[in-house]
Amino acid sequence: MKTNYKLELVKKNVVQLVSESELYNKLEQSDITIKFGIDPTNSDLHLGHLVPIKRLKTFQDLDYKVTLFIGDFTARLGDPSGTSKLRRKLSPEIVQQNMSSYQEWIFKILNPDKTRVVYNSKWLKNTDLESLIDLFSYENINTLIKRKGVHQRLEEGKPVSMLEFIYPFLQAYDSVKLKVDIEIGGEDQYFNFLFTRAIQQKYGQKPEVIMTLPLLKGSDGNKMSSSSNNIIPLNQKPDNMFGQIMSINDEIMFDYLMLLSTLESEQITEWEKKVRLKEVNPMNIKMILAKDIVSQIFGNEKAEYAEEEFSNVHRNRKMPLEMPEVTIEKAVEISDMQEALIYFQFTASKRQAKYLIRESAVRLNGQTINDPFQKYSPKDGDVINVGKKTFKKIIIK
Amino acid sequence: MKTNYKLELVKKNVVQLVSESELYNKLEQSDITIKFGIDPTNSDLHLGHLVPIKRLKTFQDLDYKVTLFIGDFTARLGDPSGTSKLRRKLSPEIVQQNMSSYQEWIFKILNPDKTRVVYNSKWLKNTDLESLIDLFSYENINTLIKRKGVHQRLEEGKPVSMLEFIYPFLQAYDSVKLKVDIEIGGEDQYFNFLFTRAIQQKYGQKPEVIMTLPLLKGSDGNKMSSSSNNIIPLNQKPDNMFGQIMSINDEIMFDYLMLLSTLESEQITEWEKKVRLKEVNPMNIKMILAKDIVSQIFGNEKAEYAEEEFSNVHRNRKMPLEMPEVTIEKAVEISDMQEALIYFQFTASKRQAKYLIRESAVRLNGQTINDPFQKYSPKDGDVINVGKKTFKKIIIK
Numbered sequence: 001m002k003t004n005y006k007l008e009l010v011k012k013n014v015v016q017l018v019s020e021s022e023l024y025n026k027l028e029q030s031d032i033t034i035k036f037g038i039d040p041t042n043s044d045l046h047l048g049h050l051v052p053i054k055r056l057k058t059f060q061d062l063d064y065k066v067t068l069f070i071g072d073f074t075a076r077l078g079d080p081s082g083t084s085k086l087r088r089k090l091s092p093e094i095v096q097q098n099m100s101s102y103q104e105w106i107f108k109i110l111n112p113d114k115t116r117v118v119y120n121s122k123w124l125k126n127t128d129l130e131s132l133i134d135l136f137s138y139e140n141i142n143t144l145i146k147r148k149g150v151h152q153r154l155e156e157g158k159p160v161s162m163l164e165f166i167y168p169f170l171q172a173y174d175s176v177k178l179k180v181d182i183e184i185g186g187e188d189q190y191f192n193f194l195f196t197r198a199i200q201q202k203y204g205q206k207p208e209v210i211m212t213l214p215l216l217k218g219s220d221g222n223k224m225s226s227s228s229n230n231i232i233p234l235n236q237k238p239d240n241m242f243g244q245i246m247s248i249n250d251e252i253m254f255d256y257l258m259l260l261s262t263l264e265s266e267q268i269t270e271w272e273k274k275v276r277l278k279e280v281n282p283m284n285i286k287m288i289l290a291k292d293i294v295s296q297i298f299g300n301e302k303a304e305y306a307e308e309e310f311s312n313v314h315r316n317r318k319m320p321l322e323m324p325e326v327t328i329e330k331a332v333e334i335s336d337m338q339e340a341l342i343y344f345q346f347t348a349s350k351r352q353a354k355y356l357i358r359e360s361a362v363r364l365n366g367q368t369i370n371d372p373f374q375k376y377s378p379k380d381g382d383v384i385n386v387g388k389k390t391f392k393k394i395i396i397k
Numbered sequence: 398m399k400t401n402y403k404l405e406l407v408k409k410n411v412v413q414l415v416s417e418s419e420l421y422n423k424l425e426q427s428d429i430t431i432k433f434g435i436d437p438t439n440s441d442l443h444l445g446h447l448v449p450i451k452r453l454k455t456f457q458d459l460d461y462k463v464t465l466f467i468g469d470f471t472a473r474l475g476d477p478s479g480t481s482k483l484r485r486k487l488s489p490e491i492v493q494q495n496m497s498s499y500q501e502w503i504f505k506i507l508n509p510d511k512t513r514v515v516y517n518s519k520w521l522k523n524t525d526l527e528s529l530i531d532l533f534s535y536e537n538i539n540t541l542i543k544r545k546g547v548h549q550r551l552e553e554g555k556p557v558s559m560l561e562f563i564y565p566f567l568q569a570y571d572s573v574k575l576k577v578d579i580e581i582g583g584e585d586q587y588f589n590f591l592f593t594r595a596i597q598q599k600y601g602q603k604p605e606v607i608m609t610l611p612l613l614k615g616s617d618g619n620k621m622s623s624s625s626n627n628i629i630p631l632n633q634k635p636d637n638m639f640g641q642i643m644s645i646n647d648e649i650m651f652d653y654l655m656l657l658s659t660l661e662s663e664q665i666t667e668w669e670k671k672v673r674l675k676e677v678n679p680m681n682i683k684m685i686l687a688k689d690i691v692s693q694i695f696g697n698e699k700a701e702y703a704e705e706e707f708s709n710v711h712r713n714r715k716m717p718l719e720m721p722e723v724t725i726e727k728a729v730e731i732s733d734m735q736e737a738l739i740y741f742q743f744t745a746s747k748r749q750a751k752y753l754i755r756e757s758a759v760r761l762n763g764q765t766i767n768d769p770f771q772k773y774s775p776k777d778g779d780v781i782n783v784g785k786k787t788f789k790k791i792i793i794k
Contacts, residue, residue: 076530129524133473136559145542145551154542162533162566165559 003027006062010055011211012265013258015187018197018210023182026209032181034059035208037120037174039071040098041090045105046231047245047293048216048224051259052184053109054296055213060114067178068106072099073121074170105234108297123177124170135169138202139195144168147191168192172199180208187212188223216259217252219244219379238298240367242306245290247365249381250275250282253289261292313366327395328378337362338372344394346386361387400424403459407452408608409662410655412584415594415607420579423606429578431456432605434517434571436468437495438487442502443628444642444690445613445621448656449581450506451693452610457511464575465503469496470518471567502631505694520574521567532566535599536592541565544588565589569596577605584609585620613656614649616641616776635695637764639703642687644762646778647672647679650686658689684708710763724792725775734759735769741791743783758784 006027011017026032036052056066075095103117144165145151153160168191175183175196183193190212197207215223218230225231232244248256257268274280287307295303326344334340338353341362347353354372356362362369363385364376380396403424408414423429433449453463472492500514541562542548550557565588572580572593580590587609594604612620615627622628629641645653654665671677684704692700723741731737738750738759751769753759759766760782761773777793 073526124526127526129470129521129529132526132529133560133563136563139559140556141559141562142551142554142557145557154539157539159537160539160542162536162538162562163530165538165562166530166533169559 001062009062010058012058013213014211015214016190016193016210016212018194022207023209023211026181029181030064032064033178034064034066035069035175035178035180035183036066036185037069037071037171037183038102039075040095040102041075042098042226044226044231044233044235045102046224046226046233047256047260048186048218048231050109050234050293050297051213051216052186053106054260055184055211056115057109057111060111063114065114065116066110067116067118067180068103068110069174069178070099070102070117070119071174072096072119073124074167074174075099101235105297108234118178120170120174120177124173127173135173135199138199139169139172141165143191143195168195169199172196175208176200176203176205179205181206182209182211184211184213186215188215214255214259217255219248219252221249221252234297238294238302239306239309241297242290242294242303242310243366245293246283246286246310247381248286250286253282253286256293257285257289260296261289262296263288263292310366313363323383323391323393325393325395327397329397332378334376334378336373337364337369337376340376340378340384341386344384344392346384346390346392356386398459406459407455409455410610411608412611413587413607413609415591419604420606420608423578426578427461429461430575431461431463432466432572432575432577432580433463433582434466434468434568434580435499436472437492437499438472439495439623441623441628441630441632442499443621443623443630444653444657445583445615445628447506447631447690447694448610448613449583450503451657452581452608453512454506454508457508460511462511462513463507464513464515464577465500465507466571466575467496467499467514467516468571469493469516470521471564471571472496498632502694505631515575517567517571517574521570524570532570532596535596536566536569538562540588540592565592566596569593572605573597573600573602576602578603579606579608581608581610583612585612611652611656614652616645616649618646618649631694635691635699636703636706638694639687639691639700639707640763642690643680643683643707644776644778645683647683650679650683653690654682654686657693658686659693660685660689707763710760720780720788720790722790722792724794726794729775731773731775733770734761734766734773737773737775737781738783741781741789743781743787743789753783 003024007020007024010027011020011023017023034056036056038049056068059066072092072095075098076090076092099119107115145154150160150164171192172195174180176199180196180200183196185193190210193208193210193212197210200207218224218228218232220228220230222228222230232241234241236244245256254268254272257263257271258265261268271280271285275282275285287310290310291303291307294306298306332343334343337357338350341347341353341356342350347356357369357372360368360370363383365383378394378396380394382394383391384394385391400421404417404421407424408417408420414420431453433453435446453465456463469492472495473487473489496516504512542551547557547561568589569592571577573596577593577597580593582590587607590605590607590609594607597604615621615625615629617625617627619625619627629638631638642653651665651669654660654668655662658665668677668682672679672682684707687707688700688704691703695703729740731740734754735747735750738744738753739747744750744753754766754769757765757767760780762780775791775793777791779791780788781791782788
């Protein structure tokens with residue numbers, strides 16, 4: 001296969017690429033180290049993680065090996081890039097648990113035979129102060145201090161931990177240790193990757209090619225991340241995931257199509273146009289998207305079943321056509337689902353609200369609610385129904 | 398001996414003491430760890446180092462053991478406190494050399510039987526990243542960044558090394574490792590000592606008592622330090638040191654008396670008054686000072702010999718009474734001694750200047766100059782003489 005063709009495939013949708021010519025040269029070689037680093041800081045992988053993982057799959061399909069860098073050591077510090085609060089240190093046990101859960105899900109997409117898994121504790125655990133001092137002496141901290149999250153907190157007198165400065169050094173050291181050729185990550189990693197390039201050069205290595213991919217947005221329009229409470233986790237039932245994908249708004253849907261579906265860009269662009277011209281119901285496209293993603297992770301059979309389930313609950317009841325809408329000025333503060341039932345006038349009594357929920361009569365966006373105290377804050381487009389006939393759609397002005 | 402009396406002795410001249418009541422409690426115990434840390438970053442100890450070392454001697458005279466912390470590991474980073482440039486890393490060989498030279502001189506003052514010598518490489522060398530991360534997580538860097546030298550360089554976009562942040566952590570770790578009770582140092586160490594106190598507490602230890610002493614000024618009125626080129630080194634002949642002490646100006650002389658002499662404070666204060674009233678020639682007091690210091694380091698016999706030498710050259714020739722003065726506007730740029738002879742009109746030819754110097758006919762502040770190319774920049778009060786009769790005193794306006 002021509003290198004030019006490979007180049008087009010692997011660089012699709014990249015945000016930052018440093019540099020295209022370097023990438024071209026790397027692709028000409030068969031034995032290169034392609035790094036994707038992931039710190040098992042949380043128990044759940046989510047759809048956002050799928051974006052770089054799918055890119056690794058593209059490399060594998062082109063017959064390259066990829067290397068999964070499990071940051072089991074650095075996870076214990078937490079990567080503080082872009083966060084405005086200090087991360088707490090994690091225990092080795094928690095990291096271990098997260099780690100095995102991560103691999104389980106990643107290998108639903110990646111080919112294990114073309115994946116090398118390395119743990120950075122292997123070298124970091126035994127790194128002595130002497131080597132660290134060498135490492136730390138190779139770059140100044142001027143740029144690290146200027147980073148948005150850090151600078152602002154310093155100005156405001158809020159605490160900034162030493163670990164936040166150490167993290168980029170250790171991330172770079174990982175690349176030095178395995179002489180990484182290409183590093184893939186989210187666009188929030190761009191700074192750290194540049195830092196890594198600089199450090200690799202100090203160690204006499206060729207700097208790695210940087211490839212960053214867009215960050216997937218959650219249903220609230222912000223970057224999908226566990227700390228934002230807006231994730232679509234991988235670790236859930238196919239039909240639940242199907243429902244969650246169906247609940248994202250139409251604008252974000254096209255990002256998901258570009259970044260996560262197996263569909264061709266041309267097809268997606270055409271749909272986008274048709275949706276804008278109201279020639280196509282976006283719901284139909286979202287169905288295709290949801291099925292595509294669920295199928296990639298769980299296989300085709302489960303995806304079809306999930307689609308059927310969703311249709312039974314929503315489509316067959318013609319939910320979107322007949323639904324009354326409740327418009328509220330802005331997101332009101334509602335603590336839980338039982339309160340929501342009262343607020344949106346499904347019932348007037350708390351006792352009845354609880355009863356309905358406990359009887360499994362209440363659904364939020366097609367998913368049955370079983371706990372009256374399940375936390376809830378209204379989002380634009382939310383659909384709540386009680387029983388088979390009472391549907392209300394929530395519109396936030 | 399009463400603790401109150403001990404307290405008065407050890408706290409004499411301290412700049413910062415944190416805290417007096419804690420110090421009192423420590424002094425009541427017999428088995429305490431009194432730390433003085435010194436990084437062998439240079440080959441020469443100088444009179445400035447003598448100030449804390451003499452304080453250690455005071456503790457020894459009160460029958461306490463003291464602990465000399467040789468920063469053989471941290472020396473390789475260099476303590477960047479208050480410096481405005483990055484220190485280069487030193488090789489282990491250089492550090493080793495400096496280290497043995499340091500001890501040779503320190504034990505001219507201290508009693509080896511009451512001195513414990515520890516090298517911080519012992520624990521720092523084998524400290525793993527895991528322990529370091531614990532250490533680094535115990536304090537935020539907010540205060541470190543605000544330090545004058547650091548903050549200013551960051552503002553100006555000048556490089557700031559990670560090692561500058563690591564240094565205070567490692568210094569604190571030293572105190573943690575040996576559960577230090579009292580730490581002694583120059584007043585420029587106050588910030589690091591406070592940082593150490595905070596870290597010790599995070600490790601569940603009682604914080605060390607901080608005792609800082611004034612920084613000795615060099616002949617140029619700035620802090621005596623190797624990088625300022627104004628030191629009076631310990632590693633030289635007694636009569637040279639005598640001459641150098643004689644060349645300090647009258648104002649600084651009283652600091653030296655307070656910090657380095659064995660004389661009583663009352664005596665010093667009285668002399669200060671008398672000098673102000675011109676009842677005493679400061680030269681006579683300076684002679685006592687020089688002899689006292691030289692005697693402490695080299696013994697009485699050598700001090701007397703040095704005094705005699707100095708008197709022969711200077712006093713017997715009535716140098717201070719008969720000398721013509723050369724007044725210059727400010728320190729002119731003169732490269733070496735041969736040029737100085739021409740500039741101050743001892744001779745008109747370079748050839749003759751060289752000849753005079755090579756014949757040992759030229760002295761600067763009583764010390765024979767043998768190298769025509771010895772670097773020289775004029776200082777207020779410098780006395781140059783050629784042969785036995787031609788003296789000139791340099792006055793800088």
